[in-house]
Amino acid sequence: MRKEDCFYLGKIAKKFSYKGEVLVYLDTDEPELYENLESVFVDYNKHLVPFFIESASLHKNDFLRVHFEDINTETEADNLIGSDLYLPLNMLPKLSGNKFYFHEVIGFEVEDKRLGIVGEIQSINDTTAQPLFEVLKDGAEILIPMIDQFLVKVDRENKKIIMDLPEGLIEMYL
Numbered sequence: 001m002r003k004e005d006c007f008y009l010g011k012i013a014k015k016f017s018y019k020g021e022v023l024v025y026l027d028t029d030e031p032e033l034y035e036n037l038e039s040v041f042v043d044y045n046k047h048l049v050p051f052f053i054e055s056a057s058l059h060k061n062d063f064l065r066v067h068f069e070d071i072n073t074e075t076e077a078d079n080l081i082g083s084d085l086y087l088p089l090n091m092l093p094k095l096s097g098n099k100f101y102f103h104e105v106i107g108f109e110v111e112d113k114r115l116g117i118v119g120e121i122q123s124i125n126d127t128t129a130q131p132l133f134e135v136l137k138d139g140a141e142i143l144i145p146m147i148d149q150f151l152v153k154v155d156r157e158n159k160k161i162i163m164d165l166p167e168g169l170i171e172m173y174l
Helices: 074-078
Strands: 004-015 020-025 039-044 047-059 062-069 084-088 111-112 115-127 133-139 141-146 149-154 160-163
Touching: 004 039, 004 074, 115 141
Parallel strands: 111 160
Antiparallel strands: 004 020, 004 084, 020 062, 039 047, 039 084, 047 062, 111 115, 115 133, 133 141, 149 160
């Protein structure tokens, strides 16, 4: 399995018990969706290695208490601390309406209600306080804040995001 075919689920944060259990920080709004997993991919020594789950339960909202098969001591659990967890993209829950995954909208066109087609989403910058669509139009990069008030509709069928952008936002890039 390659990382490109997976999504980041979370990170093994710390040990939980002397029997090899660990606490996994889940990077999700709905941790309960991942309580009954059979396995996950662990980024171990720069390779995605499948780990089978013996038991798992939610712990304090964002954490999943996990006991992996064949991890039965504190020392074995220590080796996993700090490792990232991944799942195949096909295990992502389907979203509808105006909710979307960042990877899902790459290649979509952005259309402004006033200006029409703005350009194509090349990537999403989520390293800033407000995530930004990085849109390419005629060789120029346009940064559009991903603000709910700007978002009118996610049109998956036509691979388009329709927005109502403030006057002057797009013009300042062109």
